[in-house]
Amino acid sequence: MAVRIYALAKELKLDTKELADICARAGIPGKGSALASLTESEVEKVKQFLDGGSKKSAKQPKASGAPPAMERPRPAPAQGDRIKVIVTPKAPAPLEAVKAAREAKVTDTDTDTGTETETPAAESPAAPAETAAAAQSAESPQEQPTTEQAKQTEESQSVTQDTSPSPEGEGPLAGMVRREDYIGPGASAEGKPPVMGQPVKKKPKPGGSGGRARPAIKLAPIPGPSEPPKPKPKKDEAPAQKPDMRLPAEVLGGKAGDKPLAAHLRRAERNLEAEKARKTGPGFTDGDDASKGRGRGKGRGRGEEDRPMLGGREQRQLSRRRSNRSDDDDSGRGRGRRTIRRTSRRSGASTAAPRKERVAVQLPCTVRDLSEAAGIPAMQIQRILMQEGVMAKINDTMDEELTEFIAAELGVDVDFVQPVTLEDQLLTSIREAEDPEDQLEPRPPVITFLGHVDHGKTSLLDRLIGINVVSGESGGITQHIRAYQIEKDGAGISFVDTPGHEAFTEMRARGANVTDIAVLVVAADDGVMPQTEEAISHAKAAEVPIVVALNKIDIPGIDPNKAMADLSANGLQPSEWGGDIEVVKCSAITGEGMDDLLETLLTVADLHEYKANPHRSALGTSLEAQQESGHGVVAKVIVENGTLRVGDNVVCGDSYGKVRAMFDTLRPELAIQEAGPSTPVNLLGLDVAPAAGEHFYVLDDIAQARELAETRREQTRKETLGSTGPVHVTLENLFDRLEHTEEVQTLNLILRSDVRGSLEAIQKEFTKLDHPEVKLKTLLATVGGVTEGDVQLAHASDAVILAFNVVPDEKARQLADRLGVQIRRYDVIYKITDDLKLALEGMLRPEEREVELGRALVQQVFKISRIGVVAGCRVLAGVIERNSRARVIRDSTVIGDYPIDTLRREKDDAKEVREGYECGIKLSSFNDVKEGDLFEVYKVEEIGRTFDE
Numbered sequence: 025m026a027v028r029i030y031a032l033a034k035e036l037k038l039d040t041k042e043l044a045d046i047c048a049r050a051g052i053p054g055k056g057s058a059l060a061s062l063t064e065s066e067v068e069k070v071k072q073f074l075d076g077g078s079k080k081s082a083k084q085p086k087a088s089g090a091p092p093a094m095e096r097p098r099p100a101p102a103q104g105d106r107i108k109v110i111v112t113p114k115a116p117a118p119l120e121a122v123k124a125a126r127e128a129k130v131t132d133t134d135t136d137t138g139t140e141t142e143t144p145a146a147e148s149p150a151a152p153a154e155t156a157a158a159a160q161s162a163e164s165p166q167e168q169p170t171t172e173q174a175k176q177t178e179e180s181q182s183v184t185q186d187t188s189p190s191p192e193g194e195g196p197l198a199g200m201v202r203r204e205d206y207i208g209p210g211a212s213a214e215g216k217p218p219v220m221g222q223p224v225k226k227k228p229k230p231g232g233s234g235g236r237a238r239p240a241i242k243l244a245p246i247p248g249p250s251e252p253p254k255p256k257p258k259k260d261e262a263p264a265q266k267p268d269m270r271l272p273a274e275v276l277g278g279k280a281g282d283k284p285l286a287a288h289l290r291r292a293e294r295n296l297e298a299e300k301a302r303k304t305g306p307g308f309t310d311g312d313d314a315s316k317g318r319g320r321g322k323g324r325g326r327g328e329e330d331r332p333m334l335g336g337r338e339q340r341q342l343s344r345r346r347s348n349r350s351d352d353d354d355s356g357r358g359r360g361r362r363t364i365r366r367t368s369r370r371s372g373a374s375t376a377a378p379r380k381e382r383v384a385v386q387l388p389c390t391v392r393d394l395s396e397a398a399g400i401p402a403m404q405i406q407r408i409l410m411q412e413g414v415m416a417k418i419n420d421t422m423d424e425e426l427t428e429f430i431a432a433e434l435g436v437d438v439d440f441v442q443p444v445t446l447e448d449q450l451l452t453s454i455r456e457a458e459d460p461e462d463q464l465e466p467r468p469p470v471i472t473f474l475g476h477v478d479h480g481k482t483s484l485l486d487r488l489i490g491i492n493v494v495s496g497e498s499g500g501i502t503q504h505i506r507a508y509q510i511e512k513d514g515a516g517i518s519f520v521d522t523p524g525h526e527a528f529t530e531m532r533a534r535g536a537n538v539t540d541i542a543v544l545v546v547a548a549d550d551g552v553m554p555q556t557e558e559a560i561s562h563a564k565a566a567e568v569p570i571v572v573a574l575n576k577i578d579i580p581g582i583d584p585n586k587a588m589a590d591l592s593a594n595g596l597q598p599s600e601w602g603g604d605i606e607v608v609k610c611s612a613i614t615g616e617g618m619d620d621l622l623e624t625l626l627t628v629a630d631l632h633e634y635k636a637n638p639h640r641s642a643l644g645t646s647l648e649a650q651q652e653s654g655h656g657v658v659a660k661v662i663v664e665n666g667t668l669r670v671g672d673n674v675v676c677g678d679s680y681g682k683v684r685a686m687f688d689t690l691r692p693e694l695a696i697q698e699a700g701p702s703t704p705v706n707l708l709g710l711d712v713a714p715a716a717g718e719h720f721y722v723l724d725d726i727a728q729a730r731e732l733a734e735t736r737r738e739q740t741r742k743e744t745l746g747s748t749g750p751v752h753v754t755l756e757n758l759f760d761r762l763e764h765t766e767e768v769q770t771l772n773l774i775l776r777s778d779v780r781g782s783l784e785a786i787q788k789e790f791t792k793l794d795h796p797e798v799k800l801k802t803l804l805a806t807v808g809g810v811t812e813g814d815v816q817l818a819h820a821s822d823a824v825i826l827a828f829n830v831v832p833d834e835k836a837r838q839l840a841d842r843l844g845v846q847i848r849r850y851d852v853i854y855k856i857t858d859d860l861k862l863a864l865e866g867m868l869r870p871e872e873r874e875v876e877l878g879r880a881l882v883q884q885v886f887k888i889s890r891i892g893v894v895a896g897c898r899v900l901a902g903v904i905e906r907n908s909r910a911r912v913i914r915d916s917t918v919i920g921d922y923p924i925d926t927l928r929r930e931k932d933d934a935k936e937v938r939e940g941y942e943c944g945i946k947l948s949s950f951n952d953v954k955e956g957d958l959f960e961v962y963k964v965e966e967i968g969r970t971f972d973e
């Protein structure tokens with residue numbers, strides 16, 4: 025039965041270590057541990073050794089016939105026990121030892137026999153003890169001796185046998201480790217280098233100090249129970265751990281990032297973060313950061329088991345990184361830094377406001393305006409525009425239609441607001457100011473004469489005010505608005521005479537707007553005529569009382585009842601017929617009924633108690649204006665409220681100025697300093713002639729008046745430019761030129777007049793000549809005489825100059841003669857109309873003309889049962905109209921020409937679809953539409969022969 029060393033030491037009252045030493049000396053190696061077991065025979069051997077240990081050598085065989093004093097009966101070995109063959113080699117040379125190990129014969133003892141086979145050292149070839157132990161370990165894992173134990177045995181035996189003094193062993197270098205110590209024969213035999221970082225065991229030199237009795241100082245340390253036997257490394261095992269040794273920085277990272285160790289470091293770091301990402305789930309963004317290798321602050325929270333197989337410096341680097349990120353995460357500093365970066369990126373990417381679903385913008389709207397209003401990057405808007413073929417800069421403006429389109433593309437509702445203009449700032453308060461009741465005073469009525477041409481308006485007014493204007497008018501037709509104020513029985517009455525010709529309808533309507541009472545002049549011999557009816561409608565629209573002057577009752581044979589019947593038919597029931605319209609029978613020639621007419625007008629005025637506030641700044645209306653030599657611009661204005669004074673700063677339409685002087689309209693030489701409510705005056709001081717009907721206001725500051733006027737001019741200029749279209753050569757205007765070259769179908773005109781009102785009247789006449797197949801184009805219409813500039817413009821444009829009541833100056837006349845430009849002079853408007861009509865009719869020729877409308881690109885094709893093929897298009901340019909035709913272009917070739925059958929915008933039928941919008945187009949009798957087809961849409965215009973056809 026086996027007995028442990030410590031148990032036997034206790035039994036023998038020995039120290040465990042001392043017993044182990046005794047075992048070694050007794051020839052029982054490998055018993056350095058207190059837990060080592062001894063067989064009964066070994067115990068017996070130890071006891072025998074102890075009995076005569078001090079007297080006999082341990083190597084001396086025991087005499088079989090003389091049992092030791094303390095010898096106990098040796099039990100038979102149990103079955104299964106192995107009996108080791110102890111080989112006691114002589115100290116071999118290293119090379120010889122290797123050879124001996126290869127040739128060593130290890131004999132197992134058959135436990136069944138219970139016999140012990142012992143190979144005497146003399147008979148056994150010299151073999152290293154460790155080789156024998158290794159051979160034994162394959163069969164006896166329980167008690168296999170380690171290499172160290174074998175070395176111990178060898179050493180102890182060597183010490184026993186070799187007692188010769190060793191100068192090295194006792195010299196000053198005896199305890200130092202030398203190269204030979206760890207690349208000795210034992211190591212060579214195993215083919216393995218010594219393991220760095222582990223204690224180096226000194227191998228005894230051949231022929232060691234065998235002469236010493238207890239060379240314990242030379243013994244290798246006995247492996248403790250905590251040290252497991254070191255297994256022999258195998259090929260598939262993990263390599264030994266690296267020593268903690270200092271490595272150069274370039275190996276670990278930096279520029280030498282491609283070094284194996286650095287690469288390994290990165291791989292390990294990625295593995296760490298990937299592992300953490302896996303554990304924390306997909307929403308964990310830090311893992312992404314780590315995978316991108318953005319330096320420190322990664323991979324926190326891993327257990328020790330997750331650490332990569334890194335050693336030394338690499339491990340410390342990772343630890344520091346994890347620690348840094350740990351600090352970031354724990355303290356929030358890391359998040360703080362990331363937040364700042366994000367904030368920085370956001371602030372750098374866009375300064376737009378948060379996105380809105382509904383925005384309000386002013387027109388014209390720039391890309392920047394819409395971007396800032398909607399909180400959408402301008403680049404996004406520009407991208408949409410680019411897709412539509414518009415390369416827009418951020419400050420480029422968009423019209424209402426395009427802005428709506430972009431907003432729709434962005435999913436934003438847009439409202440258009442009117443900008444707060446300078447006019448709003450300055451004039452709104454003036455317009456909306458209410459006059460205090462105590463400042464209101466009675467004012468003269470403003471009475472306007474309306475009616476058909478030649479019915480006697482001017483004659484009646486002349487009769488009332490006691491002058492004769494009719495005889496001075498060209499052709500007896502009123503060309504200008506007149507306004508006079510007279511006194512009757514201490515009360516003032518203001519009269520406005522409007523031109524009776526129909527071309528002045530618009531001016532007449534303006535006259536009615538400033539009118540308190542309308543006098544409808546009807547010639548008793550003519551009755552109600554077309555222009556009479558028109559005057560009635562304007563008077564009614566102005567919601568002013570109407571008094572009918574039934575004129576020319578002096579003409580013999582007239583029937584006043586017929587005229588009254590006509591009036592009744594037009595809604596003006598005479599009072600003598602039971603209605604509420606006063607009809608005064610009168611004659612401008614004989615003066616009959618004139619007092620009655622005046623009395624009626626004053627009575628009506630009294631009934632209405634017209635009042636105004638003369639204590640405020642003036643505001644009123646410009647009736648007409650003209651350029652007069654020696655005076656500059658003379659504007660006939662009527663004050664509606666307040667008092668206009670010389671020196672006031674006035675803005676009127678796009679003109680402005682300080683009131684330089686005012687003159688009475690009835691007596692033009694009479695200057696007046698101030699004009700109260702309802703007073704007409706001729707005003708001097710405006711820079712340009714204002715248009716008829718423009719309102720004037722008095723402002724505190726002349727600079728404000730100038731700025732407002734200039735703003736209005738700029739606006740007018742833009743509107744004019746916008747309406748004139750392109751000026752450069754296109755197919756469109758080239759076609760016009762060709763037309764002009766062959767047979768002039770567009771007649772360019774330059775119009776000059778003495779007053780602005782005449783210009784408007786003449787242009788109104790032009791609209792009557794406006795025929796779909798004929799163009800009548802006014803290049804210039806302005807007040808004043810014909811100049812050299814006008815002639816040059818006419819020469820460049822093949823235009824005719826129409827001079828109404830004005831003449832060309834001498835230089836202009838000479839230049840026109842030299843260039844062949846025609847200047848036609850007129851003093852009666854209808855003469856202009858007649859001449860133009862004849863000229864245009866002479867140009868006409870029957871033909872058809874195509875007018876290009878727009879282009880649409882087929883983006884998608886829909887086949888709808890019972891309807892056919894509908895092309896989903898986007899309008900690239902111009903406009904697509906429903907009643908037009910389309911040329912189908914495929915691969916730059918016209919493959920057909922078909923009428924447009926249906927045109928739809930979304931689900932609704934559309935009359936037209938403009939540029940930038942999508943629409944559905946179905947062509948008549950053509951279903952082979954394909955994506956990418958281009959529709960060139962046009963319409964055919966037919967030119968008639970005459971205006972009367």
Ligand SMILES: Nc1nc2c(ncn2[C@@H]2O[C@H](COP(=O)(O)OP(=O)(O)OP(=O)(O)O)[C@@H](O)[C@H]2O)c(=O)[nH]1
Nearest residue numbers: 477478479480481482483501502524576611612613
């Ligand atoms: N017999 C007669 N003739 C009149 C009377 N009133 C005007 N006339 C004549 O009618 C013609 C036209 O008179 P106007 O006063 O110019 O008529 P009007 O309505 O002002 O005409 P326009 O200025 O063209 O709008 C003139 O020849 C007048 O002499 C009248 O009461 N009796």
